[in-house]
Amino acid sequence: MLVILIGMMGAGKTTVGREYARRHHMRFIDCDHEIEARTGVKVSTIFEIEGEEGFRRRETQLVDELTRESDLVLATGGGVVLNSDNRAMMSERGIVVYLNVPTPVLWERTRHDRNRPLLQVPNPRERIENLYRERDPLYRSVADIIVDGGRGNPGGMVRVIEKAIENFKK
Numbered sequence: 001m002l003v004i005l006i007g008m009m010g011a012g013k014t015t016v017g018r019e020y021a022r023r024h025h026m027r028f029i030d031c032d033h034e035i036e037a038r039t040g041v042k043v044s045t046i047f048e049i050e051g052e053e054g055f056r057r058r059e060t061q062l063v064d065e066l067t068r069e070s071d072l073v074l075a076t077g078g079g080v081v082l083n084s085d086n087r088a089m090m091s092e093r094g095i096v097v098y099l100n101v102p103t104p105v106l107w108e109r110t111r112h113d114r115n116r117p118l119l120q121v122p123n124p125r126e127r128i129e130n131l132y133r134e135r136d137p138l139y140r141s142v143a144d145i146i147v148d149g150g151r152g153n154p155g156g157m158v159r160v161i162e163k164a165i166e167n168f169k170k
């Protein structure tokens with residue numbers, strides 16, 4: 001089984017994905033962390049040197065590689081759905097889970113973190129709202145399962161996802 005988590009920055013893909021994998025004895029890979037491990041630099045540095053375009057090229061290569069795996073929980077970057085090839089690969093090859101989180105919660109979870117280049121703008125709060133408006137339809141278009149990720153703790157989210165995946169497989 002390949003489980004793919006999608007959603008906005010701060011939705012909990014990394015936190016919830018890692019916990020889901022641990023409980024199910026599956027491997028866990030976070031696309032952003034994997035790109036950082038392979039390049040030896042932070043995502044923000046790739047944005048600085050290669051632009052967003054360069055980062056997106058690396059992201060698509062990695063999605064193509066990792067969506068061929070199984071027994072894997074894959075946490076994607078928030079912008080993975082912008083590319084139609086990524087969307088096709090994800091929905092064809094895995095069970096796609098959208099962690100849908102209201103923008104005020106996303107803001108609370110990301111406001112003290114400097115690691116997200118797209119939020120290093122004068123009005124990050126407005127940026128989150130614009131990105132959500134643009135991306136929510138794309139997340140929905142590839143999702144097999146949509147969960148409300150704004151409530152409860154990561155452990156609770158894992159149990160909600162477990163049940164949803166069981167129902168989906170039936």
Ligand SMILES: Nc1ncnc2c1ncn2[C@@H]1O[C@H](COP(=O)(O)OP(=O)(O)OP(=O)(O)O)[C@@H](O)[C@H]1O
Binds near residue numbers: 008015032109153154
């Ligand atoms: N269900 C949850 N309840 C409360 N806090 C959460 C929950 N999920 C994640 N968090 C917290 O929100 C923050 C962001 O979570 P995380 O880094 O997992 O998001 P992400 O979706 O991987 O974001 P990004 O796309 O930027 O990598 C973390 O501090 C995490 O501890």
Ligand SMILES: O=C(O)C1=C[C@@H](O)[C@@H](O)[C@H](O)C1
Binds near residue numbers: 008043078079080
């Ligand atoms: O929402 C986005 O476009 C991004 C989210 C992060 O996970 C990183 O992949 C990068 O900062 C871009």
Ligand SMILES: [Mg+2]
Binds near residue numbers: 014015030
């Ligand atoms: Mg993450």
